[in-house]
Structure formats: structure tokens, C-alpha cells
Amino acid sequence: MQVHKYDVVIVGAGGAGMRAAIESGQRARTAVLTKLYPTRSHTGAAQGGMCAALANVEEDNWEWHTFDTVKGGDYLVDQDAAEVMAKEAIDAVLDLEKMGLPFNRTPEGKIDQRRFGGHTRDHGKAAVRRACYAADRTGHMILQTLYQNCVKHNVEFFNEYYVLDLITVEEDATKEDGTPYKQKRVAGVVSYDLASGEIHIFQAKSVVFASGGLGKIFKTTSNAHTLTGDGMAIAYRAGIPLEDMEFVQFHPTGLAGLGILLSEAARGEGGILRNSEGERFMERYAPTIKDLAPRDIVARSMANEVREGRGCGPNKDYVLLDLTHLEPEHIDAKLPDITEFARTYLGVEPYTEPVPVFPTCHYAMGGIPTNIKAEVLQDNETVVPGLYAAGEVACVSVHGSNRLGTNSLLDINVFGKRAGIYAAEYAQGAEFVELPEAPETFVVDQLQMLRDATGSERVGAIRAELQETMDANMQVFRSEETIKEALAKIGELKERYTQITVQDKGRRFNLDLLEAVELGFLLDMAEVMTVSALHRQESRGGHYREDFPDRDDENFMLHSMLYKDPEAETEGIQGIRFDTKPVVFTRYEPMERKY
Amino acid sequence: MSTATVENEPASTVDLGESGDGAGAIESFEVTLKVRRYDPERAEDAWWDEWTLTMYGTDRVLDALHKVKWEIDGSLTFRRSCAHGICGSDAMRINGRNRLACKTLLKDLDTSKPITVEAIKGLPIEKDLIVDMEPFFQSYREIMPFLINNSPAPTAERLQSPEDRERFDDTTKCILCAACTSSCPVFWTDGQYFGPAAIVNAHRFIFDSRDDAGDMRLEVLNDKEGVWRCRTTFNCTDACPRGIEVTKAIQEVKTAIITRSL
Incomplete structure (x- = not known):
């Protein structure tokens, strides 16, 4: 076992992690630990764009962007954070351009902008051109540009190092009002080197979580195989609460049956959705902005069309994305990758045929609670000194109950940058927290147990059953009955998880073993997600309860906060404590959400 | 831009013909x-x-x-x-x-x-x-794969015409998968050769109108392990899963070395 010492350790090398690393690396001794190679991160799969009110092609301003973000999130957004994001969006885009990002350009040579779902002019009057983009590979360009700049700044990467535990200590402390409490402090992380199978401890003054989401809880997802909720699960096990975990975004246009993402840019560029009757059904659900309504509304409308018998295909289980009225040259220039996906994976030619699509699990709005400095909270207001989170793993909360398209590429850049700066500044003025005795014990024991287990269960089977039940019961329509069904299944699978066998007993590149560890993360996060969904007896944003179809501001205009606590019980599940946190309002009063 | 508003609104309902039924069950x-x-x-x-x-x-x-x-x-x-x-x-x-x-x-x-x-x-x-991908990424790092621009940055973006942007579009698509480099017979026998992927990524900056360090990169690739090792077998172009015209990019770098007469 080796012990390393760095001022700042960043966990994850997608957009948020590398944006943080560029800042932190220039200010403090920084290591980036990533379970993949940096350029494999799923930021690279983002397609459509990154919104900022540059006003390069039409009138726009950041206040409108803030409003759209708040309304898009069905008012569960912390408005101070949304304001920071929309304001700093402009510099975030310009930073990337100066780093070399090849944005599409206007005839005058400025960064071009296009329409995207939920982004409007003057508080909902009409769709606005706000998304800066590079064809339909904006995420790819962001990931490459950030990696290029990490190379430029000699950022130190530890590739294929899986972070499996967060090392914290607790100190007795007293609040201002005199109440005693346990103050958490971060001391470092425990990681596992895939190549050698060895444990490496990284002692650090600051730790930044930027490890992405958990889409693999579901079967149909646009997410990578590696998005297994590691960061959230590790923080949760270390006693950090998780916020708003019931809110999952289902992207309307996944390739039917496969879940592969087809960007909302397809609709931003003029594509529309049709049902089996050839009808542009979004005219009924969102008369003003139609196919460019926010994702939760479009996804639900699609699922409803299918449910009411107007789905397409032999099983009537998808709808169609129609681009056939667009010029092929326009499609080639603006949407080259996604049209290639349709050809490669479904054998459909988008020039002449509509593309089969259905909602696909895309994004976790919830995550590790942070404030606008990207500092992690151990309860509603207490910061854990030296611990930061940014990007999908975090919940700051700029997305509320439904994220607007492009706002995640923005989130990772704005809050990734902030996390990097604040983590480095904190480290410059702080001492190392002394490592507790044998901090690797939990991980070593867990790996040993998985290696030695001789049960009859297989990781692949349990994961597949988890994904099936989540697709069936926790997708765009939920009810007490379906959620409880999922919860019961998760309980059964957690039990069976203790009886698994890992076939690969080797030390080197043992991905069999790591998939078992990842399954543990998935099961924990699925449980938290379902318990949180059961508790929220209302419909808001991405969380739709058929038994409570309306938004209920009186009882539920609150963030959910779930804690791991052996003493507690929530919704009949032992070991979870439920609490709420107020939403931050600045200038917008909740209104009915119509488009 | 005024072109923004000139758009034909698609029909509310169309006859889908067969596309509404989809192909039969998956075999x-x-x-x-x-x-x-x-x-x-x-x-x-x-x-x-x-x-x-x-x-x-x-x-x-x-x-x-x-x-x-x-x-x-x-x-x-x-x-x-x-x-x-x-x-x-x-x-x-x-x-x-x-x-x-x-x-x-x-x-x-x-x-x-x-x-x-x-x-x-x-x-x-x-x-x-x-x-082990490390030798592959080592070559990538050696061509200085990041924008170098020594003039003071403007407050807004650096301007670039759509034509100048288009000039290097093809090579921005690279995902560093190594399919090209590891299909190259020269690379198989000479692991020191930079390989197609590194050259593709150099191309991406050499032909970016915002970049000032093209000559430095060309000098690196003029090395004995540089572009001149390429024997134009087109394996790399065939292998690229992103459809990048890799061999063409290498040829353009060769031409640039000659015409910029290093």
C-alpha cells in the first residue's frame, strides 16, 4: 500500500474535474484520480450545446437565462445558484473559446448560437438562440479542450484509479447557538489502482468530487457503463447527505430500444415529434414552444402517446423524430453525429425516414449537496472544510426538479472552475488532517469479501434485474404502488448481493471485481432514490406521481435530504434518515409552469 | 441573424406510410x-x-x-x-x-x-x-496538443470565419481511441513513430487560424520519427471510427512542412 500527499485531490476527470484541475493545478499541488482515461469521460457524449446569454445572434440577457433555469426546474432551483450560473455562463463560454474550443461561427466570426428546449426570450415569450455549440459534438469538444489544457498545465493524472472511500474524521464542535454537533473534516481518499490491484491512499487538504452520475441504475439510459454513482455512494456512506435524489431526467429522444442519445439540438434545428397517426402531438401539450418544451414535459408527453395507443412500431412502444422536412445539407452541417447513430444502430436514414425514439435515463438532478462555492454540506448549513463537489455528482441546486438542456455543460464549467479555485485556496491556508488509523480497512475488507465470496449469485444478473425494475417502476410515470414494487425488489437484490461470486480472482485489471463494487453503489443509490420518490407525494419536474398529479408547493417546496443512519427509518426502510432543506428564493415567485 | 426567422413550419399531421409500423420483430x-x-x-x-x-x-x-x-x-x-x-x-x-x-x-x-x-x-x-495506452498518449503530448496564441486575448471571443473554422473540422473529431495508430504497419515495427493520431491532433492546431505555434509543431513532426515515416498505406483512414481522412491530414502536414520551408 502506498500513501501519497497532495494539497488537492480531484476525483473524476470529466468536464467538472478537468475544469477544476486547470484552476487548482495552477495554484496548488493537485492530483486527478479517474477510473477511466480522462478523454473517456461521459462529458464527451454531450451533444447539443452550452447556453450563455452572449446575445451574438439575437437579444438575450443572463436574467432571462436565470428565469428559464428556475422555471425549467419547476421552482425547486436554488435561485442564488442559478443566478451565479447564468451570469458566469458568459465567461465560461469565452474561457473555453480562449482555451481553443472550436465553436461553430456566425458569418461575422462570432460564436454561433441556436435554440434549445426551455430557453426563451423575455420570460417565456418565444424560443431564443442561446446555445453555443460545435455541431452536435459540443461535449466532445469541451472534453478534448479541457484535456488539452490539462496537458498544457502539466496536470498530474492517476488514470484508472478507482476511488472507493472518502476518509473523514469527526470533531466535537458547537454551533453559534450553543448546540453541540460533530464537525466532519476531510483527510483524503482511498483508491484502487486497476493495473496492479493495489490500494493507494491519497492524503489531501482538499478533495473535489467530480465523478458524474448514476444512469446505470436504469436499463434504458444514455449513460456510459461506468456511470454507477460511485461519488454519491461514497459520500453517502461517509455520512454526507444526498439531496433531491428522486429527480432523474429522462431525455425524450433516446434511440428506441437502445437509449443512445439523440440531441435536443435535433429539435432546436427544426426536428419534430410525431405519433403513429403522423400527428405533431407536442402542439397539444405545449402550444407555445411545442417540441422545444423542457425535457420532462416532452418525455411525459411521448410516454403518454404510447400509453394511449398512438405509439409506433410492431409493439407500438415508441414515437418518431421527424427530420425529413430539413435540408440534408443542414442536417449534415448541424447534426452529423446523431444522424450517423440512427444509421449505424437502427439502419434508419434520417433524410428520408423518421427516427424511432423513446425517453432514456439521462441525468441525475440530485446529488451531494453543495453551496455556490462548491463546498459540500454535511447538513442544511454546515460546510465540511476542504470537501467540494461539482457537476452531476453535486446538487447545488441549479437544476431543481428538471434540468434544462445545455445547462449541464454549463454547470460543469461554472462550478468546476469554482471548485478548483476554492479547493486550492482552502488548501493553501490549511494543514493536513491527520489520517486515522488504517483508513484503508473498509475497502480492503470489502474487496477481500467480494474476492472470497462463493455464493451462487452473479453480478450481471442482479444488475440486470435492478435495471429492469427501475425501468418498469421508476421511469417517467410513478405511483406509490410502482415505487413500492421497486423498493421491495431492491431489498431482495441487496440481500442477494451478499451471495455473489466474482469469477476473476486475479490482481491485475480485475474489472470483474470492480463491477461487483459498482453494483453495490448502484443498489445503495437505487434505494435512496426510491425512498426519496416515495416520500415526495406530489408531481414536480422529472418526478411525476400518478397518485399525486399536481405540484404541491405548500408541502413539498423543499429539497429532500437523505442521510445514511443505522438508527433511523424512512418509508419503512431501516437505515435511512429523511430531512428537508428550504429552497433559496431571490427574485422569482413560483408560478404555474406552462409552455 | 435575419435568416433565423425564415423557417417553414412543418405540417401538423402527415401520412407516415410504412414508417409508422416499423420493421418487424428483431431476429x-x-x-x-x-x-x-x-x-x-x-x-x-x-x-x-x-x-x-x-x-x-x-x-x-x-x-x-x-x-x-x-x-x-x-x-x-x-x-x-x-x-x-x-x-x-x-x-x-x-x-x-x-x-x-x-x-x-x-x-x-x-x-x-x-x-x-x-x-x-x-x-x-x-x-x-x-x-498499455501510455506510449500512445506520450506521442500525443509531444505535439503540444493545445491552442497556443501569444497575442493579448480580447474581452469577447477571438473571431474566426466559418471558412477558417471548417479548415480543421475533420481532425477535431478525433476521440484518441488509437484505432488508426495501432493499424499502422510503420508503428508496429517502430514504436518511436509518432503515429497517425498524434499527427491528426497536430493538424487540428496547425490549421486552426487562432493558433500561433504551427511552425513549432511542424518542426516536431519533421523529426525522423515524424510524418516522413508515413508510407501512405491508408490503414489509418480505413480504421478511423470517426471517419476522419487521416491519411489526407498527414499529407497536408507534409505539404505544410515543405511549403513553410523549415
């Missing part, structure tokens, strides 16, 4: 997967394993590998992440050709014969289909 078929295994913890030499699997019309080689790993032999080891050809993790040699396993549909291969899968060539094999 299943048998396929034999033959994988070259290597694990120094288990045996000194590499060996081949074969599995016969029932797969479906939309399945890719990656699905077959997963089926083996998840249902039959958990020790089968390979990298993968996004599973739709954008992260570049799963470049491998499939029936003797470099491809991404997640972008290669089984039905597009000859399933009457076993499908062979091997690690990409020219990089040290670590375990099964996993190779």
Missing part, C-alpha cells in the same frame, strides 16, 4: 466469438477462447463480449464506457481490422464463421483486450 441468430486471451497471472502465453452465443439484430460486438463476461466468464477483460462510439475505450482488432466494438454490429459481420477479437497491435498487451 436472433447464433454467433461464435473467438477471443485472444492473455493474462500473465494465469499463463505465460496467450491463448484463444471460443463461445457460441445467441444474439440479436441490433447487438454489437461489445454486446457479445458483455454476454460472455456477465453470463459465462467474468475474467474476460476489456475496456468500454459510452458504448456508442464516442469515448474511444473499446478499439480492438475484429476479424483482423481495427474497429470499435460498440460500433460494429454483429449482423454486419460474416456470422457463418467465428468472429475473431484481439487487442490492438503495437502497444504492450496487459490483459486480454487491454493494452
Whole structure:
């Protein structure tokens, strides 16, 4: 076992992690630990764009962007954070351009902008051109540009190092009002080197979580195989609460049956959705902005069309994305990758045929609670000194109950940058927290147990059953009955998880073993997600309860906060404590959400 | 831009014809997967394993590998992440050709014969289909793969015409999967050669109107392990899963070295 010492350790090398690393690396001794190679991160799969009110092609301003973000999130957004994001969006885009990002350009040579779902002019009057983009590979360009700049700044990467535990200590402390409490402090992380199978401890003054989401809880997802909720699960096990975990975004246009993402840019560029009757059904659900309504509304409308018998295909289980009225040259220039996906994976030619699509699990709005400095909270207001989170793993909360398209590429850049700066500044003025005795014990024991287990269960089977039940019961329509069904299944699978066998007993590149560890993360996060969904007896944003179809501001205009606590019980599940946190309002009063 | 508002609103309802019905049920078929295994913890030499699997019309080689790993032999080891050809993790040699396993549909291969899968060539094999990528990224880093612009930055963006942006568009698509470099016969015999991917990434900056360091990069690639090692076999272009005209990019770099007369 080796012990390393760095001022700042960043966990994850997608957009948020590398944006943080560029800042932190220039200010403090920084290591980036990533379970993949940096350029494999799923930021690279983002397609459509990154919104900022540059006003390069039409009138726009950041206040409108803030409003759209708040309304898009069905008012569960912390408005101070949304304001920071929309304001700093402009510099975030310009930073990337100066780093070399090849944005599409206007005839005058400025960064071009296009329409995207939920982004409007003057508080909902009409769709606005706000998304800066590079064809339909904006995420790819962001990931490459950030990696290029990490190379430029000699950022130190530890590739294929899986972070499996967060090392914290607790100190007795007293609040201002005199109440005693346990103050958490971060001391470092425990990681596992895939190549050698060895444990490496990284002692650090600051730790930044930027490890992405958990889409693999579901079967149909646009997410990578590696998005297994590691960061959230590790923080949760270390006693950090998780916020708003019931809110999952289902992207309307996944390739039917496969879940592969087809960007909302397809609709931003003029594509529309049709049902089996050839009808542009979004005219009924969102008369003003139609196919460019926010994702939760479009996804639900699609699922409803299918449910009411107007789905397409032999099983009537998808709808169609129609681009056939667009010029092929326009499609080639603006949407080259996604049209290639349709050809490669479904054998459909988008020039002449509509593309089969259905909602696909895309994004976790919830995550590790942070404030606008990207500092992690151990309860509603207490910061854990030296611990930061940014990007999908975090919940700051700029997305509320439904994220607007492009706002995640923005989130990772704005809050990734902030996390990097604040983590480095904190480290410059702080001492190392002394490592507790044998901090690797939990991980070593867990790996040993998985290696030695001789049960009859297989990781692949349990994961597949988890994904099936989540697709069936926790997708765009939920009810007490379906959620409880999922919860019961998760309980059964957690039990069976203790009886698994890992076939690969080797030390080197043992991905069999790591998939078992990842399954543990998935099961924990699925449980938290379902318990949180059961508790929220209302419909808001991405969380739709058929038994409570309306938004209920009186009882539920609150963030959910779930804690791991052996003493507690929530919704009949032992070991979870439920609490709420107020939403931050600045200038917008909740209104009915119509488009 | 005034063009923004001139758009034809598509019809509210159209006759879908057959596209509303979709193609029939997805067909299943048998396929034999033959994988070259290597694990120094288990045996000194590499060996081949074969599995016969029932797969479906939309399945890719990656699905077959997963089926083996998840249902039959958990020790089968390979990298993968996004599973739709954008992260570049799963470049491998499939029936003797470099491809991404997640972008290669089984039905597009000859399933009457076993499908062979091997690690990409020219990089040290670590375990099964996993190779050491470090030499590959080392070459990439040497061409200074980042924008260098020494003039003071404007407050807004640097301007670039759509034509200037288009000039290097093709090479911005690279996902660093190494399919090109590890298909290059020169790279197989001379591991010091920069290889196509590094040259592609140099091209991306050399032809970017905002970049000031083109000459420095050309100097690096004028080295004896640089572009002149390329023998124009087009393997790299054939291998690129992103459809980048790799050989053409290398040729353009060669021409630039000559015309900028270093």
C-alpha cells in the first residue's frame, strides 16, 4: 500500500474535474484520480450545446437565462445558484473559446448560437438562440479542450484509479447557538489502482468530487457503463447527505430500444415529434414552444402517446423524430453525429425516414449537496472544510426538479472552475488532517469479501434485474404502488448481493471485481432514490406521481435530504434518515409552469 | 441573424406510410466469438477462447463480449464506457481490422464463421483486450496538443470565419481511441513513430487560424520519427471510427512542412 500527499485531490476527470484541475493545478499541488482515461469521460457524449446569454445572434440577457433555469426546474432551483450560473455562463463560454474550443461561427466570426428546449426570450415569450455549440459534438469538444489544457498545465493524472472511500474524521464542535454537533473534516481518499490491484491512499487538504452520475441504475439510459454513482455512494456512506435524489431526467429522444442519445439540438434545428397517426402531438401539450418544451414535459408527453395507443412500431412502444422536412445539407452541417447513430444502430436514414425514439435515463438532478462555492454540506448549513463537489455528482441546486438542456455543460464549467479555485485556496491556508488509523480497512475488507465470496449469485444478473425494475417502476410515470414494487425488489437484490461470486480472482485489471463494487453503489443509490420518490407525494419536474398529479408547493417546496443512519427509518426502510432543506428564493415567485 | 426567422413550419399531421409500423420483430441468430486471451497471472502465453452465443439484430460486438463476461466468464477483460462510439475505450482488432466494438454490429459481420477479437497491435498487451495506452498518449503530448496564441486575448471571443473554422473540422473529431495508430504497419515495427493520431491532433492546431505555434509543431513532426515515416498505406483512414481522412491530414502536414520551408 502506498500513501501519497497532495494539497488537492480531484476525483473524476470529466468536464467538472478537468475544469477544476486547470484552476487548482495552477495554484496548488493537485492530483486527478479517474477510473477511466480522462478523454473517456461521459462529458464527451454531450451533444447539443452550452447556453450563455452572449446575445451574438439575437437579444438575450443572463436574467432571462436565470428565469428559464428556475422555471425549467419547476421552482425547486436554488435561485442564488442559478443566478451565479447564468451570469458566469458568459465567461465560461469565452474561457473555453480562449482555451481553443472550436465553436461553430456566425458569418461575422462570432460564436454561433441556436435554440434549445426551455430557453426563451423575455420570460417565456418565444424560443431564443442561446446555445453555443460545435455541431452536435459540443461535449466532445469541451472534453478534448479541457484535456488539452490539462496537458498544457502539466496536470498530474492517476488514470484508472478507482476511488472507493472518502476518509473523514469527526470533531466535537458547537454551533453559534450553543448546540453541540460533530464537525466532519476531510483527510483524503482511498483508491484502487486497476493495473496492479493495489490500494493507494491519497492524503489531501482538499478533495473535489467530480465523478458524474448514476444512469446505470436504469436499463434504458444514455449513460456510459461506468456511470454507477460511485461519488454519491461514497459520500453517502461517509455520512454526507444526498439531496433531491428522486429527480432523474429522462431525455425524450433516446434511440428506441437502445437509449443512445439523440440531441435536443435535433429539435432546436427544426426536428419534430410525431405519433403513429403522423400527428405533431407536442402542439397539444405545449402550444407555445411545442417540441422545444423542457425535457420532462416532452418525455411525459411521448410516454403518454404510447400509453394511449398512438405509439409506433410492431409493439407500438415508441414515437418518431421527424427530420425529413430539413435540408440534408443542414442536417449534415448541424447534426452529423446523431444522424450517423440512427444509421449505424437502427439502419434508419434520417433524410428520408423518421427516427424511432423513446425517453432514456439521462441525468441525475440530485446529488451531494453543495453551496455556490462548491463546498459540500454535511447538513442544511454546515460546510465540511476542504470537501467540494461539482457537476452531476453535486446538487447545488441549479437544476431543481428538471434540468434544462445545455445547462449541464454549463454547470460543469461554472462550478468546476469554482471548485478548483476554492479547493486550492482552502488548501493553501490549511494543514493536513491527520489520517486515522488504517483508513484503508473498509475497502480492503470489502474487496477481500467480494474476492472470497462463493455464493451462487452473479453480478450481471442482479444488475440486470435492478435495471429492469427501475425501468418498469421508476421511469417517467410513478405511483406509490410502482415505487413500492421497486423498493421491495431492491431489498431482495441487496440481500442477494451478499451471495455473489466474482469469477476473476486475479490482481491485475480485475474489472470483474470492480463491477461487483459498482453494483453495490448502484443498489445503495437505487434505494435512496426510491425512498426519496416515495416520500415526495406530489408531481414536480422529472418526478411525476400518478397518485399525486399536481405540484404541491405548500408541502413539498423543499429539497429532500437523505442521510445514511443505522438508527433511523424512512418509508419503512431501516437505515435511512429523511430531512428537508428550504429552497433559496431571490427574485422569482413560483408560478404555474406552462409552455 | 435575419435568416433565423425564415423557417417553414412543418405540417401538423402527415401520412407516415410504412414508417409508422416499423420493421418487424428483431431476429436472433447464433454467433461464435473467438477471443485472444492473455493474462500473465494465469499463463505465460496467450491463448484463444471460443463461445457460441445467441444474439440479436441490433447487438454489437461489445454486446457479445458483455454476454460472455456477465453470463459465462467474468475474467474476460476489456475496456468500454459510452458504448456508442464516442469515448474511444473499446478499439480492438475484429476479424483482423481495427474497429470499435460498440460500433460494429454483429449482423454486419460474416456470422457463418467465428468472429475473431484481439487487442490492438503495437502497444504492450496487459490483459486480454487491454493494452498499455501510455506510449500512445506520450506521442500525443509531444505535439503540444493545445491552442497556443501569444497575442493579448480580447474581452469577447477571438473571431474566426466559418471558412477558417471548417479548415480543421475533420481532425477535431478525433476521440484518441488509437484505432488508426495501432493499424499502422510503420508503428508496429517502430514504436518511436509518432503515429497517425498524434499527427491528426497536430493538424487540428496547425490549421486552426487562432493558433500561433504551427511552425513549432511542424518542426516536431519533421523529426525522423515524424510524418516522413508515413508510407501512405491508408490503414489509418480505413480504421478511423470517426471517419476522419487521416491519411489526407498527414499529407497536408507534409505539404505544410515543405511549403513553410523549415
